[in-house]
Amino acid sequence: MRNLKYYTSISALAISLIVQSDVLAQVKSKQKTSFQVSAPWSADYDVRSDIAMVYGINDDGGKFEERVKGYRDKGYEVQFMTGIAWGQYKDYFLGEWDGKNHLDEGQMMRNGETIWHGKNVPYIVPTANFLTYMKSHVKRAIDAGVTAIYLEEPEFWARAGYSQTFKDEWQKYYGFPWMAQHESPEATYLSSKLKYQLYFNALKEVFTYVKTYSESKGKRVKCFVPTHSLINYSSWQIVSPEASLANLEGMDGYIAQVWTGTSREPVFYNGLEKERVFENAFLEYGSMVSMTAPTGRKIYFLTDPIEDRARSWDDYKVNYQATFTAELLYPMVDNYEVMPWPNRIYRGRFPVEGMKERQPISPAYATQMQVMVNSLNQMPLSKNKLNGSHGIGVLLANSMMFQRFPTHEGYDDPQLSNFYGMAIPLLKQGIPVETVHMENLANKNTLKDIKVLIMSYANMKPLSADFHQELAKWVKGGGVLLYYGRDNDPFQNVKEWWNTNGNSFKAPSQHLFGLLGITENANSSAYEVGQGKVYLVRKDPKELIMKENGDKDFMAMLKQAYENDAKAGDLILKNNFVLERGPFVISAVLDESQSQSPLTLNGIFIDLFDPTLPILNTKTIQPGAQAYLFDVNKVENKNKPQVLAAAARVTDEILTKKSYQFVAKSPAKTNNMMRILLSAKPTKITAGTGGKELPLSKSDWDEKSKTLLLGFENFSEGVKVNISW
Structure with a gap:
C-alpha cells in the first residue's frame, strides 16, 4: 500500500482501501494461535499454529537468529518470548556481559539463600543494570525481524526480600531504611508492594524501549506479558504487577498462563481440601478476562497437554480436558497459545500406570491433542452466554x-x-x-x-x-x-x-x-x-x-x-455449564453440586475428546467430567464439502462439482484422523506426500451425518488428499 499516495481517482482510492482492509483482515486471522518453543524447528513437533514464539536469546545453545529463520522459513510468523524475572542469563550473572558478577542481584530469603530457577540462574531483583541487559536482548530480537516481544512471568517471591540489592531498592522507593518483612504485617505489606512496583517499572521501561527502537526501524513491534492469574500468584505466594499492566502505555496484551500445574492447586469446599481442576481453571481464566476486557487489550489463553511436575499420561489427559474446557467457556476470547514446549510433549517421556519405564506420548493421545489444538483455529467469537444466572x-x-x-x-x-x-x-x-x-x-x-x-x-x-x-x-x-x-x-x-x-x-x-x-x-x-x-x-x-x-x-x-x-430474575442452581460457539458445544458437569445427575445432550455430534472422532446422537456427561463436541447440524453451509475436525491443519483447499482436494499438515510420526463433510459417498480417495501414495488407516462413510472418517499417517510437509464422488 506504499503506492497509495499516487492514486488520483476516488474509485481507485476506494478500491485500494478495500484491498488494504482485506490484507489487514488476513494478517489478523494469522495471529489466532501460537506456541512457544526454545528448540530449533523439527518435523517431529511442527504444530502448524499461526505463530511460533521463539524463546530466549541464549536458550537451546543460542543461535537465536538461526532458530528464528528456521521457523520463518516454514511459514510461521515469528515472535520472541523470554523471562523478565529469570532466564538463560548466565552471561549476565557470571560477568561475561559487562565484566561484573551479578549473582548478588538474585532474590534472597531470610536464611540468606538465593531462590534459584536453575544453576547460576536466580530469580532477579530487576535493577537498572539488569534492564539494560534485557534491552540488549529485545534489540537483538527486533533486529531478527520478530513482530512481538513477550516478557513472561514478572515474579517476585513473597518469601524473598532480604538481599542488599532489595534493601537498596527499598531505600530509594520509600525513603527510609529497609524493614524485615517477617517482623510485622506492615513490613510484609510494604515489602510486597515494592516487589509489585519493581516489576511494573521494569516492564514499563523495557516496553518503552521496544516501542521506541522498533519504530526507529520503521516497525511496530507489539508487547505482551505472559503471566499466571492473580488468583494463582496469590495462592503460590508470588508478587507480580498483574492488573496494573492492563493500563500501561505500550502494553498490547497478555497470555493467560493457566494449565494443570496452576489449576490443580488444592482448594477448600464444604470442609474438604482437594484438587478441583476445572473449577480452579474456570476462575483463573475468568480473572484474566476481567483484568483485560474493560481495557480492550488482547489476550491469549494457554493450555498445556502436560505439565512441569511428573505425573502419568492418564493424569495429564484428564486434567488437560478440564482446563481446555474451562478456557472455551469464555466466548469473548478466541486467541490461544495451544501449547508450550512442543518438543517436550512430542519427545518427552512420562509415567504410564502399570509400566516401569517412562513412555512417550501415545498415538491416541497425540491424535486427540492435535484434534483439539487444530479446532482452535476454527473457534469463533460468540455472543452466546454460558447457561445460568449472570451478573x-x-x-x-x-x-x-x-x-x-x-x-x-x-x-x-x-x-x-x-x-x-x-x-x-x-x-x-x-x-x-x-x-x-x-x-x-x-x-x-x-x-x-x-x-x-x-x-x-x-x-x-x-x-x-x-x-x-x-x-x-x-x-x-x-x-x-x-x-x-x-x-x-x-x-x-x-x-x-x-x-x-x-x-x-x-x-x-x-x-x-x-x-x-x-x-x-x-x-x-x-x-x-x-x-x-x-x-x-x-x-x-x-x-x-x-x-x-x-x-x-x-x-x-x-x-x-x-x-x-437486584431484580435480576431467578437464581438458577444446577450442576452443569453448556455453551455453543458456532458448531462447537462445550460442556462441564460439576460434582459436589446440588445434583449428581449426568447431563445428556442430543444432536449429531463429533466427539472431539475421542481420537476416533465417532458420530454420536447422544452424549452423556457424568459429574466431574467435560465434553467437547462438534454439532454437524450447526455447519453453516452443509452443501459445501469441508473438513469438520482433524488432527492436522488443513490448507490449500480446491473444490469442484465432483471433487475436494486439500493439504493436511501436522507433526511427523503421528496419526491423522479427520471427519469430512461431503455431498455424497466418495468413489475414490487418495492421499500422498512427496509423490508417494499413502495407505489409508481408516475410510468409513456415515450416511446420516454425510461425513467421511479418514485416517492416515501425518507428515510435516503435508499430505495431499483427493476425494472424488
Missing part, C-alpha cells in the same frame, strides 16, 4: 498478593480460602460467577453488567480511596453489594491512605461504609443505599468453605440479593 461478581485486587507470606499472629488464610469462599460455592451450583478487578473500577465497562458484587477486605486492601468512590456510585445507582469480613486481621492497621494524611479509619471498609451512609458500628445488617442495597456480614469468607455446609446462609442471602433486590 454476579467477586471483587479482586492486586493487594491480594501482599498478605500471603509470612503468616502473622491473628491472620491465616489457608489455600486462599478468603477468596475461594466467595466464588467456589457459586461455581459449584452452576452459577457462572465473574471476577471483577478493583483496579479497573474507574472503567465504565467494569461493572456495567454486574448486578450483585461480593467483596471482602479479609484477604486484600484497597490501594486507593478512589475505588470506594466508584463502588459507592455503583451501589447508589442500583447495585447490590455483599460485604463479608470481620475486619480484624493485622493488615487492617498497615500505614496506608485510610489511616494517614488526616484519615483515621481503623479499617478501609469504614471509609467505604461512610460513603454509603452506613454507621461505623454496623454489624450483620442490610442497608438501603440510594437505589441499591448493601449486606454486611461479619464473617470472613474462608468460614464459608472450610467447614461443612458453611455456605448455606451465604447462598440464601445471594438468592435474596439477586432475585428481590
Whole structure:
C-alpha cells in the first residue's frame, strides 16, 4: 500500500482501501494461535499454529537468529518470548556481559539463600543494570525481524526480600531504611508492594524501549506479558504487577498462563481440601478476562497437554480436558497459545500406570491433542452466554498478593480460602460467577453488567480511596453489594491512605461504609443505599468453605440479593455449564453440586475428546467430567464439502462439482484422523506426500451425518488428499 499516495481517482482510492482492509483482515486471522518453543524447528513437533514464539536469546545453545529463520522459513510468523524475572542469563550473572558478577542481584530469603530457577540462574531483583541487559536482548530480537516481544512471568517471591540489592531498592522507593518483612504485617505489606512496583517499572521501561527502537526501524513491534492469574500468584505466594499492566502505555496484551500445574492447586469446599481442576481453571481464566476486557487489550489463553511436575499420561489427559474446557467457556476470547514446549510433549517421556519405564506420548493421545489444538483455529467469537444466572461478581485486587507470606499472629488464610469462599460455592451450583478487578473500577465497562458484587477486605486492601468512590456510585445507582469480613486481621492497621494524611479509619471498609451512609458500628445488617442495597456480614469468607455446609446462609442471602433486590430474575442452581460457539458445544458437569445427575445432550455430534472422532446422537456427561463436541447440524453451509475436525491443519483447499482436494499438515510420526463433510459417498480417495501414495488407516462413510472418517499417517510437509464422488 506504499503506492497509495499516487492514486488520483476516488474509485481507485476506494478500491485500494478495500484491498488494504482485506490484507489487514488476513494478517489478523494469522495471529489466532501460537506456541512457544526454545528448540530449533523439527518435523517431529511442527504444530502448524499461526505463530511460533521463539524463546530466549541464549536458550537451546543460542543461535537465536538461526532458530528464528528456521521457523520463518516454514511459514510461521515469528515472535520472541523470554523471562523478565529469570532466564538463560548466565552471561549476565557470571560477568561475561559487562565484566561484573551479578549473582548478588538474585532474590534472597531470610536464611540468606538465593531462590534459584536453575544453576547460576536466580530469580532477579530487576535493577537498572539488569534492564539494560534485557534491552540488549529485545534489540537483538527486533533486529531478527520478530513482530512481538513477550516478557513472561514478572515474579517476585513473597518469601524473598532480604538481599542488599532489595534493601537498596527499598531505600530509594520509600525513603527510609529497609524493614524485615517477617517482623510485622506492615513490613510484609510494604515489602510486597515494592516487589509489585519493581516489576511494573521494569516492564514499563523495557516496553518503552521496544516501542521506541522498533519504530526507529520503521516497525511496530507489539508487547505482551505472559503471566499466571492473580488468583494463582496469590495462592503460590508470588508478587507480580498483574492488573496494573492492563493500563500501561505500550502494553498490547497478555497470555493467560493457566494449565494443570496452576489449576490443580488444592482448594477448600464444604470442609474438604482437594484438587478441583476445572473449577480452579474456570476462575483463573475468568480473572484474566476481567483484568483485560474493560481495557480492550488482547489476550491469549494457554493450555498445556502436560505439565512441569511428573505425573502419568492418564493424569495429564484428564486434567488437560478440564482446563481446555474451562478456557472455551469464555466466548469473548478466541486467541490461544495451544501449547508450550512442543518438543517436550512430542519427545518427552512420562509415567504410564502399570509400566516401569517412562513412555512417550501415545498415538491416541497425540491424535486427540492435535484434534483439539487444530479446532482452535476454527473457534469463533460468540455472543452466546454460558447457561445460568449472570451478573454476579467477586471483587479482586492486586493487594491480594501482599498478605500471603509470612503468616502473622491473628491472620491465616489457608489455600486462599478468603477468596475461594466467595466464588467456589457459586461455581459449584452452576452459577457462572465473574471476577471483577478493583483496579479497573474507574472503567465504565467494569461493572456495567454486574448486578450483585461480593467483596471482602479479609484477604486484600484497597490501594486507593478512589475505588470506594466508584463502588459507592455503583451501589447508589442500583447495585447490590455483599460485604463479608470481620475486619480484624493485622493488615487492617498497615500505614496506608485510610489511616494517614488526616484519615483515621481503623479499617478501609469504614471509609467505604461512610460513603454509603452506613454507621461505623454496623454489624450483620442490610442497608438501603440510594437505589441499591448493601449486606454486611461479619464473617470472613474462608468460614464459608472450610467447614461443612458453611455456605448455606451465604447462598440464601445471594438468592435474596439477586432475585428481590437486584431484580435480576431467578437464581438458577444446577450442576452443569453448556455453551455453543458456532458448531462447537462445550460442556462441564460439576460434582459436589446440588445434583449428581449426568447431563445428556442430543444432536449429531463429533466427539472431539475421542481420537476416533465417532458420530454420536447422544452424549452423556457424568459429574466431574467435560465434553467437547462438534454439532454437524450447526455447519453453516452443509452443501459445501469441508473438513469438520482433524488432527492436522488443513490448507490449500480446491473444490469442484465432483471433487475436494486439500493439504493436511501436522507433526511427523503421528496419526491423522479427520471427519469430512461431503455431498455424497466418495468413489475414490487418495492421499500422498512427496509423490508417494499413502495407505489409508481408516475410510468409513456415515450416511446420516454425510461425513467421511479418514485416517492416515501425518507428515510435516503435508499430505495431499483427493476425494472424488
